Amino acid sequence: MFKPDYAAYREITLNGLWKNNPGLVQLLGLCPLMAVTTNMVNGLGLGLATLIALVSSNVAISIVRHYISEEIRIPAFVMIIAANVTLIEMLIKAYFHDLYNILGIFIPLIVTNCIVIGRSEAYAAKNPPIHAGLDSLMMGIGFMLVLMVLGGLRELVGNGTLFSEAHLMFGEAARSLTLSFGDDFKGLLLAALPPGAFIGLGFLVALKNWLDRRSA
Incomplete structure (x- = not known):
C-alpha cells in the first residue's frame, strides 16, 4: 500500500522554491534569465x-529509468527532453x-537548459515518478x-510599467491590467539593458542570502 512521505515532500518543496532555487542558489539557466526578463x-x-x-x-525519465542502459543514458535523456520541448x-x-516571436530561440534552447538536464540526471534518474x-x-x-520577479523589477524601473504586455498571454482584455507611473516617468535605461539583468539578479541573490542569515 502506498504511504505518502510528507516529510520528503516538504523537503523537496522547500528545496525547489527556496533552499536550492535554480536561479538564486544554483545559478542555472542564466542565459534566458538575463535575455528575456525585460x-x-x-x-x-x-x-x-x-x-x-x-x-x-x-516524469518520463523517472518512469523509463530502469530500461535505459548506462552507456546511452545521457543521449536518451536529451532525446526525451527534446521531444517534449518541441x-x-x-x-x-x-x-x-x-x-x-519575442521569446524566439530561447524556447528550443530549453533542451540544453542546465536546470532540465541537471534535474533529470541528478534526481529523476534515481527516484520514483x-x-x-x-x-x-x-x-x-x-x-x-x-524570472517573473526579475522581469517585473526591470520593467518597473526601466519603463515605469507593470504587466505591459499581458495581452500576449491573456488576450486583448488583459490590456487593462497594465500599471503605469505615467507618461512623464523617464525610467532608468540601465534596467532594460543586459547589465541591468545582472545587477538585478545580484540584488535578488544578496536579498536571499541576507534573509537566510537573518533566519538562522
Missing part, C-alpha cells in the same frame, strides 16, 4: 514553458504567436518566480 510577462511565458518541459521530461514550442507558436514530478514542479516554479 518585463514580467516574458518571464512568465518562458518560465511556464520551462516548467512544463521540466515536469513532463523528468511539442511545447509548437503549442506556443500556434496559440501565443506574438509571445513566441512521484518524487521526480514534485521535484521538477517545485524547481520549475522556483525558476519561474525568479
